[in-house]
Amino acid sequence: MKNPMQSDFPPALQALLARAAPRDFTNGATLIDATDASPPVWYVESGLVRLYALDADGHSYNLGFHADGELVSGRLALGSDQVCCVDRALGVEALQPTRARALALAELDRLRRSDAEVANWFIERLLQLNAERLGREADLVQRSAAERYAELLRKNAGIIERLPLHQIAGWLGITPVALSRIRRRMRKQADSAVS
Amino acid sequence: MKNPMQSDFPPALQALLARAAPRDFTNGATLIDATDASPPVWYVESGLVRLYALDADGHSYNLGFHADGELVSGRLALGSDQVCCVDRALGVEALQPTRARALALAELDRLRRSDAEVANWFIERLLQLNAERLGREADLVQRSAAERYAELLRKNAGIIERLPLHQIAGWLGITPVALSRIRRRMRKQADSAVS
DNA sequence: GCACCGCCTTAACCCGGGTTCAGTCGGCTG
């Protein structure tokens, strides 16, 4: 969920970024449409966006949130022109007024092939991303929604405050109704612990 | 789940692999212990292994299976010496008699830094891995175990046949009992469809 | 001021999967 700040980017990537014109998005605007066949990679300069997966019924599951200084891609958070999850539509949407710059996949691929520093930087990002995804996958199976929510509160309080409740539910993989129940139970527990 | 065959590996990586002595494992043997702090990356020459996550109660969830010609790592299926999921133990275990070669993380890191071809090959593997993980994560949330099982049958029949039922259940994120129920329901449906 | 509309909460009911326990079946060993 946490990408590096731009200042950590390798110089060649910073240069590419500087050449991309920034664009502004309002709350709820679409950066990447779930049906887009070859979406760009976005650099989020300021604001907040969500990366989500759409199922056949139109329900969305939030794969992650990305704030200032992070890279997001509908394909998989970094480049690649090959088909990702064939029957799975991924989208990116602004949750707050957001300024972002678009990087073409082809451009990034060319850069990483010609610049070893960029390539190795990508590898480190991707390894970290992979580790996070593995951890989340195991969490979804092995822990209850209540446990996941409690951990979310501990580790990502900063982002939670900026999100409407139904987006948090989408991130936990449950419905807003279920999250409301969980929060009530937690409140009750906290109360009884005090008394 | 599907890594490339060795013949697709870049030459420098093939050379590194050739220098690593093969080791043999029997059914149930441990390639990577869940408590190992800096496990190697294994190249599975022949056989079948599972990569799993252990929760606090000792229940295991199968993140994936790897057969002939694939690379597996407890950290995240390819290199990196940084801590992965802090509170999550990952292990690798042989499910059949398996021959594998160990590659040290440090060795791989050095190689990818000095060889641009290797670096870019890693990037492509990692992008694909990432895409698969994203798809699986969304599946866990958005589809029922029965749907996941049906898709598994369609796409990975080859690997399923070689697995005991409780390992498949561990891969679907359910218990063997639940999988048994699902299979019964599917049999009933198939029967009634015939009549 | 009022009507309206999102967002959140509560409650009632349903269902998928977990849990436990009791088989059945096949393979192995003495």
Place this chain on the structure above:
DNA sequence: CAGCCGACTGAACCCGGGTTAAGGCGGTGC
């Protein structure tokens, strides 16, 4: 052969979360 053990199935029961529907409540527009 009997006895045992591990893998799988079945049935009964529980519980977490989905679903639906009915409010509460604050913001916005008229």
